[in-house]
Amino acid sequence: MTKLYVYGIVGATSFDDPLPNGHDEAAVFALVSGDLAVAVSSLERSTVEASAANVWLHDNVLSALMTRHAVLPMRFGTIAVGAAQLLEGIMKRRGQLMRDLARLDGKVEIALHISGKNWEKVKQQVAGQSTDPAITQGTAYLQGRQQNLYGSDETQLSVQNVRRAIRSGIDPLMEEALWPIDEPQALPFKASCLVNRNNVAGFVQIVEDIAAKNSDTRVTCTGPWVPYSFVGKSGVGGET
Amino acid sequence: MKTENDSQFASLKKILTDSGTEGFNSNDPSNFSPHSSLPPSLSTSPETAADDLVKLVLAVIDTVRQVMEKQAIRRVESGALADAEIERLGLTLMGLETRMAELKSHFGLSNEDLNLNFGTVQDLKDILNDEE
Amino acid sequence: MTNKAQGGQDLALADLLDRALSTGVVIWGEATISLAGVDLVYVGLKVLVASVDAAQRMKDASLVDRLADSGQ
Numbered sequence: 001m002t003k004l005y006v007y008g009i010v011g012a013t014s015f016d017d018p019l020p021n022g023h024d025e026a027a028v029f030a031l032v033s034g035d036l037a038v039a040v041s042s043l044e045r046s047t048v049e050a051s052a053a054n055v056w057l058h059d060n061v062l063s064a065l066m067t068r069h070a071v072l073p074m075r076f077g078t079i080a081v082g083a084a085q086l087l088e089g090i091m092k093r094r095g096q097l098m099r100d101l102a103r104l105d106g107k108v109e110i111a112l113h114i115s116g117k118n119w120e121k122v123k124q125q126v127a128g129q130s131t132d133p134a135i136t137q138g139t140a141y142l143q144g145r146q147q148n149l150y151g152s153d154e155t156q157l158s159v160q161n162v163r164r165a166i167r168s169g170i171d172p173l174m175e176e177a178l179w180p181i182d183e184p185q186a187l188p189f190k191a192s193c194l195v196n197r198n199n200v201a202g203f204v205q206i207v208e209d210i211a212a213k214n215s216d217t218r219v220t221c222t223g224p225w226v227p228y229s230f231v232g233k234s235g236v237g238g239e240t
Numbered sequence: 241m242k243t244e245n246d247s248q249f250a251s252l253k254k255i256l257t258d259s260g261t262e263g264f265n266s267n268d269p270s271n272f273s274p275h276s277s278l279p280p281s282l283s284t285s286p287e288t289a290a291d292d293l294v295k296l297v298l299a300v301i302d303t304v305r306q307v308m309e310k311q312a313i314r315r316v317e318s319g320a321l322a323d324a325e326i327e328r329l330g331l332t333l334m335g336l337e338t339r340m341a342e343l344k345s346h347f348g349l350s351n352e353d354l355n356l357n358f359g360t361v362q363d364l365k366d367i368l369n370d371e372e
Numbered sequence: 373m374t375n376k377a378q379g380g381q382d383l384a385l386a387d388l389l390d391r392a393l394s395t396g397v398v399i400w401g402e403a404t405i406s407l408a409g410v411d412l413v414y415v416g417l418k419v420l421v422a423s424v425d426a427a428q429r430m431k432d433a434s435l436v437d438r439l440a441d442s443g444q
Contacts, residue, residue, distance in 0.1 A: 009397060052385055055392050056250045076392040078399060089399045097397070110256065111387040117260065138330025139323075145333070146313045186310075190390075204256045211259035218260035222384045225254070228391035251384040258383075 004040040006078040011070035011101040062226040070105035073226045108224035115188035116155030169206040173199040192229040
């Protein structure tokens with residue numbers, strides 16, 4: 001029996017628009033059950049290597065579907081033994097899937113990064129440079145590595161300020177966010193934002209304006225992504 | 241089959257804004273190069289295949305080593321380790337770093353040569369523990 | 373491509389890998405054969421030390437030295 005590579009769950013019963021081909025140039029089609037469908041393509045192989053090219057391919061199919069329908073992405077590399085078994089597995093989770101589809105319809109994910117511009121250049125302080133005689137070699141090494149991970153106090157402060165400014169700016173446009181607020185912040189700061197697709201341009205503009213005023217940090221947004229991080233999980237909580 | 245070129249264009253489309261880049265113009269063809277997500281020194285000619293294999297092996301080991309260091313730091317911060325354990329962990333990692341430096345130097349590899357940029361590698365058990 | 377542009381592009385790939393490999397709907401059981409990305413390995417410190425040992429042996433082995441020399 002041919003296997004199926006599974007891209008995602010779609011809140012529709014047909015895919016009218018042409019979709020990019022899936023793995024091994026196989027056509028992507030819908031397996032329908034009731035009011036939802038699974039986007040799949042036929043696969044001869046039993047495994048798909050987690051390479052950059054393959055993961056982009058997976059995302060490509062999902063991005064194309066996302067322009068027209070509500071989509072819940074599958075984790076990369078999900079391969080089903082057959083249509084019947086796959087649909088059975090999907091139907092068991094139908095309730096949660098329908099809720100997620102409704103919640104995520106029309107929304108996209110934007111990934112936000114903030115880091116100090118020179119944080120990559122923070123020198124590692126290796127054992128021997130520690131002036132505290134009570135700290136022995138191995139411990140001093142780890143301290144040095146920690147410094148590299150978190151950057152200087154100065155960098156922490158800059159990143160924190162930019163983070164808060166951006167958060168209050170984008171809050172009105174954001175549906176949900178996965179937003180770490182622990183101090184000190186491991187760099188780079190990374191957050192996932194769930195945004196209505198119509199608000200993406202406005203979101204990016206706000207971030208750019210704030211970034212322009214803070215030249216000692218590097219601020220990057222990537223996306224719009226299918227809402228990978230928000231499947232089955234809602235992100236709430238604000239800055240303290 | 242998808243080529244590396246396609247992957248590279250796909251990733252360019254996903255950058256919404258980046259205050260770290262200056263003057264990058266996506267319309268300038270000289271900004272594109274094939275295989276740009278691979279280490280620049282990775283070639284495909286048979287004469288250097290053994291060298292490339294060594295580079296790849298070392299790159300993977302070094303990436304994992306750095307991930308292990310981050311995990312170790314988090315463990316230390318969590319307060320779960322005794323002083324002696326912290327010291328031992330630090331010495332082991334320090335030793336690994338020294339040996340990696342020697343190996344890189346022996347094979348004439350810089351940190352840039354080994355920079356594969358895989359992104360984060362998540363623990364297997366975290367993946368398996370995710371709710372379905 | 374400039375280093376900075378390369379960095380931005382690598383960020384997009386890193387963001388994708390962070391998400392596609394560890395988030396999204398998971399169906400595990402009779403329906404599936406495999407879940408790639410699980411192949412991204414969890415390596416304990418002991419295994420890491422063994423890997424570095426092995427690389428050290430590679431360095432010492434005369435065969436590898438000969439190949440390394442011929443590559444210059």
